[in-house]
Amino acid sequence: MVGYILNLLILVSISGILAGSLNFIIGYAGIYSMAHAAFFGVSAYTAALIAMNLSTSLLVAIPAAMAICAALSLVISLPSLRVRGEYFVVASLGLQQIAFTVFSEWKDVTGGLGGITGVPVATLFGYKLRSLGSMLTVSLVCLALVTLVIYVLVRTSFGRNLKAIRDNEVAASAFGKNATAIKTIAVAISSALCGIAGVLYAFHVSFVNPESFTVDASVLIMAMIIIGGTGTVFGPILGALIIHLLPAGLTYLTFLPARELASLQQIIYGAAMVLLMIYRPSGLIGRSNVKDTWTR
């Protein structure tokens, strides 16, 4: 039971990093990416390959994965951020599909649908993170660091520029801000932070396969933000907690048919997304003044 809870908490922290990093661009920059699971996947595969062939140290895998994710993000941001917002969503959806195809078809490297199994235990400063407790500690520290980085970033002049662009791009440009460059950097930061989650995930579950990195996973990450509250620091973490506790909670409702649980869970969060968009677009702990984040 303790193992189950620790495992759940590790997954919540990893999801918290995913949701927090996505919220950085959705909530503060108004850039809507559907490719977060692709970056998550790329970093998880990177970590798995590095661990199998090079080094099991997190201090090698994390910077490498962050760099690769940031570089990959340029593939979608350079072409699509020049044009209006819809194009970024579409380009990121396209990247998500291409990434999934690469994960499942580039069999020599990714192992195809079977994935990469037997990722060795992670090490940090030469200490093996074999127990769930140590893994949880590292995950929580990473979550705290990512949250702190985002918290600080949005309060710097860079963060104010982002919010200015989100609220009125034309006005921000008129004040001499290079909107495209600022948005491109924001997407690169978000993708790099997402890379940390992928590395932790690969080491934690010790195998990676394409199924974890589908467009549905991208939507799930987005659902965490939307349910929790966009543009808030703790909203994404709350959302991650809710999304992970929901399936655990549903198993206690014994009158539900066990076979349909996965579908019921999806229906619940799908319906939650629709209802929140209609009645409370700013999420559970978002500001009730909708106009701030969502309407520009």
Place this chain on the structure above:
Amino acid sequence: MLFLQLLVDGLQLGALYALMAVGFAIIFGSTRVFHYAHGTTYVIVGYVFFYLAERLALPWWLAAAIASAAAVVFGVALDRFVYRPIQRDEGSFFTVFVASFGIGVVAENLIIIFFGASFVSISTPLTRVSDIGGGIVVSYLGMFSVLVAVLLFTFLNWFLAKTDVGVALRALSENPELVRGFGLNPRKLSQYAFAIGSLLVAPAALVATCVTGLTPSAGHRVVLISIAASIIGGIGSLRGAGFGGLILGLAESLAVWKLSTGWSEAVSFIILLAFILARPSGLFGTRARV
């Protein structure tokens, strides 16, 4: 020889993609709703048809008519009960998109509960193939899909050029303020756009269900293809969306010539990214605003 066969297959696939894409393009072009649940409409048509024709053994034309009616009801209901309340407070493009996505998730899983997650297919004598000379084979349904696409495009061109509703819809996509100024009701026009757009996806869903079968998650791919085709063709241009669909169908089919089949899906999106990079206004679009 393989090349010619792939070309013929690509034309059939392209016709289906064109039909899907034009429906999306009408809705997106005139109402600016990023209608992700367009794929859901497709899946609903397929499953209603499957249920009526295969399980209840109704005649195919009756099943097809009811399934098409279901598409229209679904599209119009979404516009009225989901998109409109969101747009009431000037909902952003993305708020609508998220709600649309949520609808897709709910519908997909309801279908899984009722029909199971696995693949369903309908057996029809029309899927039989015939040789059209030189060893190239075509199925009757394949020819039928090309024919339906051509007929519907002709009809649509006439409808948008000659009827009042058609002209008003084109006006709505160009300047909603002016439409209001002329005393027309954009809300009402948006209902027409959803009705027509949803109806157009029905033939593609019916044919594709017979040819390749259907899964509850097919909608994602359908809407992604529709979006990609609309952008390649140029947002706001129906002709463009049709051509875009055709190009993607041909590209996906011809990709099999040089690549293994698993990669063919990625080809569409690589073309899409190339278009966004080089020509974001698409083939026929004129207004790639920044």
